[in-house]
Amino acid sequence: MASNRPAQPTPFAPNETHTFGYNKDEGPWEEWNPTADSVAPVRGRHRTGKQRGGGGLARSSTVLGVGVIAAVGGGGIASAAPDKAPVSISMPDLSSVTESARALISDGGSSAPKGSTAPFTTAGLTSADEAQGTTDAGEALRDRIMQQAQAQQNQADTATQKAAQTAAAQKAVDLAVKQQNEAEAKADAAKEKAEEAAKAKAEQERLAELAKSYSLPTSSYTLTSTFGEAGALWSSGYHTGLDFAAPTGTLLKAIHSGTITEAGWAGAYGYRTILTLDDGTELWFCHQSSISVSVGQKVATGDVIGRVGATGNVTGAHLHLEVHAGGAATGIDPMAWLQSKGLNP
Template sequence: MASNPPAQAPSYPPSQTHTFGYGMDDEGPREEWNPTEESLPPIRGRHRVSKQRGGGGLARSSTVLGVGVIAAVGAGGMATAAPGKPPVSISVPDLPSVGSILSDDSSGDEAKGSTTPLTSAGLTTADTEQGATDAGEVLRSRIMQQAEVQKDQADTAAQQAAQTAAVKKAADAAAAEQKAAEAKETAAKKKAEEEAAAKAEAERLAELAKSYTLPTSSYTITSTFGQAGALWSSGYHTGLDFAAPTGTLIKAVHSGTVTEAGWAGSYGYRTILTLDDGTELWFCHQSSISVSVGQKVATGDVIGRVGATGNVTGAHLHLEVHPDGSETGIDPMAWLQSKGLNP
């Protein structure tokens, strides 16, 4: 370890002796010597303490501390605090700036103190740049991470919206399919019910037809109910005409009681058969009558014969239907069809 060499006084010729002060010696008056900065040669050494500049006090303190530590450690690497106390091991930190402070190649009259803060002591420029780079990378990483999080959130929201839309679409499709199936089932059920009702009605009419029959045979329908014309006193036809040769048998459509049998003016010879429900059947223009009032007849019994009596243009059976004995009749064609008969 280097040490400070003793300062050397300036050398003068042996013939001259300089003292500090005023006075006379044996050889004459003495000269006064006032040393100045220009007259003294600079003392160059390894360890000079530089002047304090600005915030360099802390740097000089660290320098002195480093020098003291180095001097204390010495060659043995141990420092003794006081007699009688055990030596304490001191670990010298790696301070790259100490070498530059202790360098003999200091330029200028004074060595400048270090203004490096304690927090960055021992760091090189590369280390500082690396730290800044690392900080920038950390910031960039955080920004990218936040962007990724936001993107993930947006993707998640989009996926949830898509899933919700898909679920709603599937639910709507399922509801529409179920509705269509229900409508189809309802239509099929309704159709089946209608078919069953039609079948039941056909069976009823078939059974009912056994108790009803058409009034004559070998006939032709020449005039229908409601047909307009001047041939009828009311201005329209009030019954259903079965044209057939004179003498063709007229049969009872259904069982009932004969309530009238005889001449009826424009109707010619007429027989009125009253059924059990009160419906009156008028058989008109007969050539002859085979029953009498009060007589009970069954379905298909002969009650007279086809003729051309009364207001007619030819031989035919004029049939009228009067529900409950009303004066105004109804369409005989529809009534016969309701009984399972098709004229």
């Protein structure tokens, strides 16, 4: 047998201060010079127990894991430092460990054949899952999560659809209300317009009826000065009546039935006749060339009361007509008053 070359001196030899886990009594330390005989395997002296199947490591790991879980569940992890109080660790209830796991522990390490598709645990399986043929807890959990997600999505879709339907319904209601309001507004406008038309028609009929009892004071005339015109020709500074220019001698008629309350000379008004109506309104006929009635005389619409002239303060022949409502000293616009009686000078 050939011997190996002497080994080189080791750079480091353990001493009592570097035992690397050995007690002081284990030793002494010696250098080892391996040879072919010392490294050759010893036959027949040491045999390794035959392992059953290919899952021994898995079985031992499983047993170890279950044991650790059981130990932890039973009383928590022991404290490594004896001088410190142990910390209690809360762990979930392990009652859900299935019979297959317990059998794995009790049968001394037997396990399912390699490549088996049987589930490791059925913890968490419900009767509904088993009825559907589900045997794997993870698959069942995944299914329940998917079902819950689908249910939530369905709820969200339903809520969205309901919100859209509600918005559409509200929009339809708003549109209907708007259309109703517009229709009512149109109806009110049409009603108001119809009422105004009816009032106008009634007023026209009233004026037409009044026109039968009222008459213009003369004919073949020209309106020269209206009420309110300013000028030095009038002592008041403005025109107080309505002038009907016509040739001298043109007949003057009673505008409405009433009583003659004045007939004679009136200074700047020349010859004047005052006709007082039943409601107290006074009609002044001024600048006449002649008077055909006397005080206290009753006259009817259209009766002749005098003739056009140019007496008093005038620049030509015309009728100066004034209207004094209720016998007031200040007159009102004769044009407006005549129009209120259905007359259009």
